[in-house]
């Protein structure tokens with residue numbers, strides 16, 4: 001017997017309809033590529049999203065067509081989030097930090113029909129336009145006054161012209177909720193990027209779960225500034241969450257340096273922000289140098305890479321900003337775990353709470369996880385045993401878009417399908433997961449595993465260290481040993497010996513890095529993560545041939 005409740009599909013368009021009807025005058029503030037601050041409301045956004053849906057229809061866009069974007073966080077990008085997915089086409093957010101060959105590869109692989117771009121990315125569009133075989137036109141996300149004059153691109157359209165020429169009368173179609181809504185490629189640190197194709201249903205369930213109090217705890221009283229880009233995993237779902245709960249949104253556009261971010265956070269009285277640790281480092285350096293503090297920001301979501309205990313303390317103790325540590329992946333939409341306390345943690349002494357907060361957290365509703373050994377058998381949740389982390393859930397990838405390879409899933413002995421994350425982790429008795437490494441970054445010393453994240457966290461706690469990465473370097477006796485690559489803080493004096501002495505008493509002696517290399521810069525990937533494969537290429541032989549590697553550095 002079926003229930004007798006209304007049948008209402010879980011569709012992304014329902015979010016902007018809700019935001020318009022129930023939070024219509026809530027603001028969306030954007031720093032524009034044009035340089036100024038733009039301000040309007042959810043009601044305006046909904047109207048323009050409908051105009052965009054009509055414009056796309058006029059351009060011949062059909063359900064399931066892929067529409068690419070190369071754009072910063074801003075209101076026009078948000079209109080495309082709703083206009084494109086809402087009409088039944090698929091929003092394909094492309095990461096503009098990828099190499100141009102990868103951008104062309106992705107646009108072709110996705111068979112994008114149109115590509116929208118912010119003016120910042122005009123040089124990139126020029127470089128790839130001739131290679132994007134399926135793209136019918138490129139649309140500059142600006143008005144006539146700012147249109148590039150001699151772009152040399154065939155079929156260049158103007159965003160504001162499309163809006164102006166289109167009616168705002170549009171009824172969002174009732175789509176199949178399993179229909180694809182959004183496409184996002186992984187960064188492809190090794191090999192070609194792989195496409196993760198979200199559905200309306202998976203996105204909606206992710207939005208509900210991520211907004212919950214023990215997840216991101218979002219409400220209509222929040223002012224949210226996602227630094228995390230809308231071109232990578234939907235800015236962790238925040239543009240959807242804000243519509244669901246009616247929170248004010250603040251978009252930083254291209255200005256992601258510490259000073260610009262700080263000014264916007266203060267001017268708009270932002271209460272909640274989100275980003276990867278490398279971005280927050282820029283912000284923290286700025287407030288430290290200028291002696292400023294945060295007057296409204298109460299919480300910040302940190303993920304994408306491990307938040308070091310040093311950063312956690314700095315935010316909480318110096319600036320009174322609570323850190324919400326999260327772990328996720330493109331393949332998970334992206335939230336996997338969020339570190340919020342259980343009742344038993346509330347009364348714990350501060351130091352113990354910090355230890356819990358440094359973990360990546362517990363599973364959000366809709367995600368199940370387990371750790372397994374090499375034999376595929378589940379390992380205990382004791383907070384000490386580490387194993388390969390597997391997940392499953394209604395917002396977890398089943399297969400990659402147009403993949404030619406085998407299914408990425410593993411089937412366990414009970415016949416259940418799991419997605420192998422490629423991360424190595426522990427899970428404690430309370431269900432808190434802690435990443436010890438990516439499996440390809442684990443250091444295997446004499447058959448034993450050393451987690452590089454722990455070693456990096458210690459280095460980052462040293463006052464003279466600005467950035468640290470620990471890699472597996474080849475070793476004649478132990479196969480691999482930890483090697484620390486460090487960027488010193490400006491004007492800081494720090495020797496190899498001082499830094500290695502800093503490890504004493506903090507870890508088992510045999511975990512101590514064998515050596516330290518000081519560099520000016522550590523390479524970061526398209527999503528702000530340290531490119532350890534590049535470091536391994538450069539310094540993998542350091543312990544065997546230090547002179548040779550130093551010369552390359």
Ligand code: ADP
Nearest residue numbers: 186187303304305306326327328329330435438
């Ligand atoms: P890619 O960089 O390949 O596109 P994602 O952006 O999806 O991948 O990143 C997923 C990976 O980022 C995870 O598998 C994990 O290794 C790492 N990661 C994400 N959040 C955290 C975190 N809080 N702590 C440690 N590692 C993290």
